[in-house]
Amino acid sequence: MKKFTGLLLIVCIHGFFLPSAVAQEERTALVPLPSVDDFTKGNDGWSFALGLGIEYETAYEGSDEFGFEPQPAGAVQWRNGDDIFFWAGEALGWRGLRSDNWLFEAAIGFDEGREEGDSDDGRLNGLGDSEESTEFVVTARRALDTDWRYHLVSRVVTGGNGSLGLFGISRRFGDTYDGTGSEISLVASFHDSEYANHGFGITAEQALASGLAETRMSGGFRSIGLDYNYRYYLNDNWQIFGEALYEYYSSDVQDSPIARSNYEAEVSVGFIYVF
Template sequence: MQKSSIELSCRCNLFTSITLGSIFLALPVSSLAQDQYTHAISVASIADHTKGDGFVPSFGANLKYSPVFDGSKEYGIEVQGGGALQYRSGKNLFFLEGFNIDGAELGWRSMVNTNWLVQAGVRHETVLPSGDLEAGNIEGIPHRGSAVFGFVEGNYLFGNNNRSWLTGRLSAGPSDFGYRVKISVGHTFVSSSRRSLDLLAYTTFGDEEQFDRYFGISAAESLSSGYNQTDFDGGYRSSGVALLFRQNLFRNMQLVAKVGVEAYGDEIEKSALVTETTDVTGGLSLLWCF
């Protein structure tokens, strides 16, 4: 992900994450009349801006505190635009989410019954852009380009008012991308027409190609950079926790705050690119829906 000119390099610490989260969750909010519409998606952690059939565009701004790339000890604060375009037809929701190139998704999701949400689509990610490598003080490693890959995801809702869920996502692409798997479990502590608060824990896995694409150092790169060549076996990648808060400020405006911690496994730690084995992130987004 290419960083904007508004960037601050600093070291990660848990106190910073907790402080950011406390500030986000303590922000004043305005009252909102009860929403008279029924959303197509009844999972609080997955955005549904629709109020019936048809198109709903949304635009906003994002403030993010995160490593300059996964596994880096150098951190940055980034400000960028954001948004989504959703189209609803009955129980089906088609979406383009993330107007920035990195992390953009195009796909479909639906509540196929009261307990199951499924979604599928394609996602685009930039892999180790040169600007991020420079910000992370990594030299001699070229930009890895972009990754376009497909994903399929199933969410099973259970518990009181379906406030808990178990999710599995499989992402797969070309041979140089490989595949990765993310399994998560979460619970919604607050859920209303005005706000929601979700806590989730997850673990991720990948094959050798996936690890090589994002963390590997080839023989040629080892010669040009001086870093040791990395050979991965695949398997366990990481585990983490995240806290997500949504608040409707006005009828068409939503505030989203998120903090998270992710710890990498021993296989990922083998890479010289990974200078910090625990990532801490914090984010704040303001979104207008039309």
């Protein structure tokens, strides 16, 4: 995993500063970013996409255990000009393009929480299951040029388990405007104390049951990370996608007994059929 991430980082950073080619296709997606699902092909009205992906990821935040997990992919979307309403898995939301260089998104999602059984090695024994919760996600992206070759991104996630903020810069590769190609983002994330303790804190009761040291987390810097997205149409209907994510935790997070590793990583690939 570490070798793969290092190779990915070298390749993507090398291409990050290459000059962009002139686009040859008409813009069909709301924005030409592989990280933003758009199955409308530029048409107003309903669009449907259904698929399946396979993820290889850490068992839980801070884990040093990895495993494969199948995940459904696709969405139901309704487009009206520069606005798309969508239902994708456990998220329901809206995104809209404003002034050609601002993309806003608001969604309601679901956090499944963490279970003791997520660790096959028993490293969560005694910590109990964390509560499931509803999350509200607001995202804003600002293009730095006319073709979204570079853009800034910010996101706030808030709900019953606290709040998380993310800020970064992205670079898009490829010359198409249909949402295919590849994209890499460099991001920094911050969490409040409630969110930090939900993932990495240990109460006195949990410490007694698990044998781990009681840990109280404070808010602040959480991690620095890289996120790489790829999307490609095999034909008019079939689409292949992939994502690689690497998140390196801050020293405060690494000091938590729950953090058995100083990073979190995920690689996923899959296919989607666009109706």
